[in-house]
Amino acid sequence: MIHSRFIKSSIGKKTIMAVTGIFLMSFLLLHLSVNLCLFYGEESFNNAVSFMRRNILVKILEYVLASGFIIHIIFGFLLHIRNNKSKGNIDYAIKNTTSSFGSRTMIYTGFLILCFLIIHLMNFMIPMKYKHVSDYVLVISLFKNPIYTFIYVFSFFVLGFHLNHGFQSSFQSIGLSNKKRLFWIRKLGFFYFWFVCFGFCIIAIWFFFH
Ligand code: HEM
Numbered sequence: 001m002i003h004s005r006f007i008k009s010s011i012g013k014k015t016i017m018a019v020t021g022i023f024l025m026s027f028l029l030l031h032l033s034v035n036l037c038l039f040y041g042e043e044s045f046n047n048a049v050s051f052m053r054r055n056i057l058v059k060i061l062e063y064v065l066a067s068g069f070i071i072h073i074i075f076g077f078l079l080h081i082r083n084n085k086s087k088g089n090i091d092y093a094i095k096n097t098t099s100s101f102g103s104r105t106m107i108y109t110g111f112l113i114l115c116f117l118i119i120h121l122m123n124f125m126i127p128m129k130y131k132h133v134s135d136y137v138l139v140i141s142l143f144k145n146p147i148y149t150f151i152y153v154f155s156f157f158v159l160g161f162h163l164n165h166g167f168q169s170s171f172q173s174i175g176l177s178n179k180k181r182l183f184w185i186r187k188l189g190f191f192y193f194w195f196v197c198f199g200f201c202i203i204a205i206w207f208f209f210h
Helices: 002-008 010-040 042-054 056-088 090-097 106-123 125-130 135-142 146-173 179-209
Strands: none
Touching: 002 010, 010 042, 010 056, 010 135, 010 146, 010 179, 042 056, 042 135, 056 106, 106 125, 106 146, 125 135, 146 179
16 A cells, blocks of 8 residues: 555655644644743733633644644654664665764654653643642742753753754655755744744743742
8 A cells, every 4th residue: 555655664754754743843833822921910821721722623633733742753763763773774874974963863852852741741731620720820830849940941942952953854854945945944943943942941930030
């Protein structure tokens, strides 16, 4: 079958990584926008979170998001195994000397982000579902804890590093970048990385000190 051959090939896996990656990057922008409501005060943030929770489209998207994360993780892992297996191959060895530090460390930064995500969901999603406390209070009280603030800020930098490579690599994998476009994709990727990384960092650091 063409489908299974596509999925089994490196190109197929890279395309799946790219499509799920672009989707996850869009989620991060939406998530950051909702979180920035924290700066407008308790009512504004609580309203934004409950609007997202009640919205039927967002509810459907949550399942797509969870599947996107799972597929991205599984295929990232499979691609890493395949690359490791090809290490004996001369062509691969030549190509690999030209790969960047960012691309070689994607599996490790990806693993750290997964650890962060598990901690993050335990911090927010579970208490929000089962405890009757204001969403705003839950978030700002977490950042009063220096250990959590450190873990979060550290993870945002790791995430930024992962995104910096992931952004341009996704567009290359789906064939949207040529030499000319690559220049702009790299610039946009760099801007996206700083925006997301610092956007999240500012929230954690601000509420730690205030
Ligand atoms: C300052 C930084 C962040 C804050 C304050 C924050 C806050 C939250 C809150 C309050 C929720 C629960 C929403 C609900 O139950 O409706 C949530 C969910 C979630 N967060 Fe974050 N988050 C931050 C950063 C991140 C980052 C960097 C990622 C990804 C790497 C992430 C991924 C998720 C996911 C996947 C969910 C579950 C889906 C959802 O409900 O939207 N978050 N976050």
